[in-house]
Amino acid sequence: MKRKRDFTVTLLVSTYNKPDYLRQTLLSVARQTVLPDEVVVADDGSTDETRQLIDDMRSIVPVPIQHVWHPDTGFRLSEIRNKAIAAAKGEYILQTDGDIVLGRHFVADHTAIAEHGWLVCGSRVYLGPKTTERILNKGFSRFRGLFGSQHGSFANSFRIGWLGRYLSKRYDRKATHIRGCNMAFWRQDLIAANGYNEDIVGYGAEDGEIVHRMRNGGVKNKMLKFGGIAYHLWHPFLSRDRLAANQNIHTRTKTEGITRCENGIDKYLNDKQ
Template sequence: MQQTVMPSEILIADDGSGMSTRDVVKHFENISPVPVRHIWHEDNGFRLAAIRNKAIAASKGKYIIQIDGDLILQRNFIQDHMLFAREGCFVTGSRGIITELLTRKVLSGEITSLSPLMKGIRSSNNVVRIPIMSILYHTFGPTRAPRGCNMAFWRNDLIRVNGYDEDFKGWGFEDAELCIRLNNSEIHQRCMKFRGVAFHLHHNQAERSGCNSNEQRYKDSIRCHRTRCEKGLDRHLTPKISYEIGRGSAIVIGG
């Protein structure tokens, strides 16, 4: 709520949580200076691709910033994403990892702000904000593997490749496979480092039983040079939603 630039709207992509989450979202709706919408579907296993598609379909902004729900964003996060956006590109950012002990202190309110030098922050180079270094890194640095917790896209580019592939079941690889189809469609990755700072709260790992089959599907997309999935975003789009797209940005929280 302390961002230097606010999005036009916030969408919570909720993969089947219960009433306690709805109460939190309701409170957030009441205090947010921008519209908040809760996009929910019933709990039927890990269906991250589907709920993200539903939130993207419901969004009204031209540019979509996607984060996981377990991130704490530095106050310039959205501003940095908007400055880094370019037509014909999608953006992949990074995050610093917070230890379990520090996470408990943050959630209890004992600690109310985070910095790269704090004890308990791993991958601290990912939470240093130096805008000039961001330009140099993008120009001369290596391409990094995408992380779905911190990404941004033009909405029309997602429509072009049909969003997330809902044939991915369980945890893993749906983010990387989407990026393959974007790249195959000449929509290029821009790696953002030293900007768009986010801290990742500690939590137990998700159950990963579907990982092997998802990895194979990801590799198939590389091998076949896929540009579009069959079971994707178009399942949730309607003419009315497509017609009402505005000029602003939307932030999708989920995952």
């Protein structure tokens, strides 16, 4: 069902060549108690199998799905997210990844604390390889999500709505534990910061860098705890070859108070945006 609200919502889902994982993500969208207005899949160069999966899921997910794709030229998450944000119709962007199963109230919890001048950072539940295999083969259940948690993330599987709302402005807001798979922004704030920094390529730091750039520009951040639950399906680690270089860009943003990147979303926007 949809809850009445005075703003439109886009759920942005990043993916790359994991159609079986993406299927679970999109199935979890269909189970939401409150739906987004659209889903935009930011596809960093997947093969045709992902396109076919998205086409098949359009009959299951009860909101429009946009598929924003570019050719595979390496890990270009910042670039494809910018292209997806440029294509998004929603005023509010909920961001996740295509290896995440969303809790049923993910959209409801995020939109309940949406407030102009603020971005939101959430948490995730880490699932192990055996639990992930069962979910991919047999589907998700809250039992599997609850008892498959690892790395001390068990508490992130609990939803207490009133407590999450209460803590959102009181929890540690230093943005030291930023999860790109569970974030929310106003689209106009993203555009003001020029979106993701496309000088950041390969794994790491793109999410923390954009949050600090927006904070430098005056956007405050809330932390969504005990709500907006996101279950992270296990997969092998990605290459960290670019992590140090990306962290250097992130550090420069923080220390120099940078509010807008040069190599960002503006190249994909028309004059009306």
